[in-house]
Amino acid sequence: MDLNLDPHLLRALIVVAETGTVSGAAERLSRTQAAVSMQIKRLEVDLGVQLLNRTSRGVSLTDSGEVLVAYARKLIALGEDARLQIEGRQLVGRVRLGLIEDLVVTRLPILLAEFRKRFPQVELDLVTAHSGELSLTLQNEKLDIVIADPSRFSIVPFFHWSRQLVWSGSRLIDVGEGDAVPLIVFEGSCTWQDKTSVAFASAGVEWSVACRVSSYGALIGALRAGLGYSLMLPESIPTDCETIDSGHNLPSAPSADFGLFMAKEPSKITRELGLFLREKLVQ
Structure with missing residues (x-):
């Protein structure tokens, strides 16, 4: 028995396990079905164990096959990591x-x-x-x-x-019943604001510019002060602010490209x- 396992054979076994069929593995590996079957057979002969249970519906791993696939994934991952480290240091x-x-x-x-x-x-x-x-x-x-x-x-x-945007506002904000929705907007043009205008118009909801800002830092400050609502990425909402449901007289938040x-x-x-x-x- 050869003590060194061929990584090409191990990769073939992994793909067979992932696809559940030799034909599926052959297609992914761009090889013939006979070639992949031969690779698995070589592994089985080399190790002296059966690696696959073969049925008319496909294949499944034997206990020995499960053990080998687990080690094979680790070996191939180590090899890929070594290559990346070497190539990375050359870049x-x-x-x-x-x-x-x-x-x-x-x-x-x-x-x-x-x-x-x-x-x-x-x-x-x-x-x-x-x-x-x-x-x-x-x-x-x-x-x-x-x-x-x-x-x-x-x-x-x-x-x-x-990415899906969300409406955000401070817990300090207080909007009266029937009041126009106060929004924090950037000076100049902004695609997110263009989408906001369309969303409010489509929903028939009145809104007003509560505060104009020129930077992202100023936007966060205005938001935390409760000066108005703003569209945000979910992970960018300050800890003292919260996601506002569209039920608060707000239209559905648009997505950002x-x-x-x-x-x-x-x-x-x-x-x-x-x-x-x-x-x-x-x-």
Whole structure:
């Protein structure tokens, strides 16, 4: 018996276990069914045990197969981690990342920390601004990656995703019966505010501008002071504020669209970060 288990054979066994059929595994591995069957047979002969229970409806793991698959997953994961560590240490450089302020309080910073750990020699510069400013800065090649509102860009994003927004307000806010709903709004144009206007108009609900702000920090301050309601990402709501149900004379909250944009000729590091974020953010 060969003491060294072939990782290609182990990967084939894992895929067979996941798909439940040899034919399904063959399709995923881009191999013939006969080739995958031979790989499993080689493992069984090498170990001297039966790994699969075969029926007309498919296959299932034997007790020995369950044990081997558990170890196989660990071995392959270690191999992939070793490759990432080696490749990561070879990747050196700087990525200039621009994003809208709302994303600073999401899990994005944790993802950047994970990327930095994987590629320790890569330096990350962070810039926050409104989507329109970020679009112009990317166009002027002063940023490598931008995450912002795709409606403010004339180019197609590398990838995009949506998040459901919620209404938020301070527990101090007091709106009388029949009063117009007080809203905190940004100065200038904002896609979220455009969607807000449409939502209120469709619901036939009257609203008013209670406070205008020029930054995300000012928005949080106005929200905590109870000056009005605002659309927020769920995880960005301050601890002394709360999610407000649409039943409080508020229309249903719209969703927000996000896009990741890269420079015209992205470096290898920039593209690696883009691929990493796509894997983590698009579920």
